[in-house]
């Protein structure tokens with residue numbers, strides 16, 4: 577595996593490449609052209625400039641998170657083929673620049689969803705949290721307003737104000753889309769992009785829906801082992817793979833994370849590793865990465881990745897806000913750096929124990 581950190585670019589991130597470089601455990605960044613709208617072309621020039629900036633700082637780009645998929649593609653509406661053609665062109669440009677991993681999602685309307693961005697924990701740190709009750713009490717149009725004030729002046733991925741201004745229209749677009757239709761549209765998209773992925777060896781890594789169930793009655797498909805295996809089978813190509821996000825699949829306590837990892841051997845191209853603390857099955861908060869701070873056994877998760885011979889990038893995922901840091905919720909420097917160190921420690925111990933036959 578390679579330890580990486582997500583970085584949103586110097587225009588948007590409070591964390592600098594210099595700081596990332598000094599974490600030491602991290603050698604690559606997962607980044608993107610953050611101001612690109614879904615459906616917009618990523619040009620070679622822009623990709624090259626981003627690459628140069630990262631390399632000048634002594635790091636390299638380990639993958640893109642995300643080249644976002646437009647709502648026309650997700651709903652299969654009239655601009656779908658035009659947007660797919662643009663997506664293919666963007667992939668070609670990334671491939672030409674030597675980038676071989678692309679994370680994306682197929683979530684309707686809202687990307688990942690949390691109902692609190694700064695829930696205070698006992699130790700004074702703050703974390704992202706979710707309660708189903710809070711979602712049930714809100715109309716979707718108010719969802720953005722309710723969290724916007726907690727964004728610390730940053731723009732959160734998937735929660736861009738321009739997009740949220742159109743929430744009503746977006747819901748309208750999805751009104752006839754159920755899980756089956758969404759799945760068909762995903763397969764259509766994947767079949768169309770596989771040739772360019774094969775040509776440039778670009779591994780597509782779908783990010784799960786977070787939380788892993790329907791919110792506001794919208795369809796959600798990338799939520800459990802059965803559905804991902806169905807997707808892998810529908811387009812049986814190694815370039816059709818997944819981002820194994822422990823914190824997203826883990827929102828559903830019925831998902832057995834180490835078992836899911838083992839069943840996806842060869843198709844996990846990217847891993848997000850983090851822990852959650854549950855107060856009840858639909859009330860959880862994002863804990864420190866440490867196993868005993870949450871509900872997941874992080875050793876078992878990292879061990880499952882090691883056991884399947886995972887060689888791709890891992891990133892510590894959302895961190896807590898600690899030491900008075902002011903940053904994009906979940907994406908500060910300090911707690912993610914602690915997460916990186918912890919995961920590397922687990923990896924080294926697992927690796928050495930195996931080599932020594934322990």
Ligand code: DNO
Nearest residue numbers: 642679680681687688733783
């Ligand atoms: C949240 C992220 C997601 C993820 C996208 C991938 O923190 O994990 O926004 O990047 O869903 O397309």
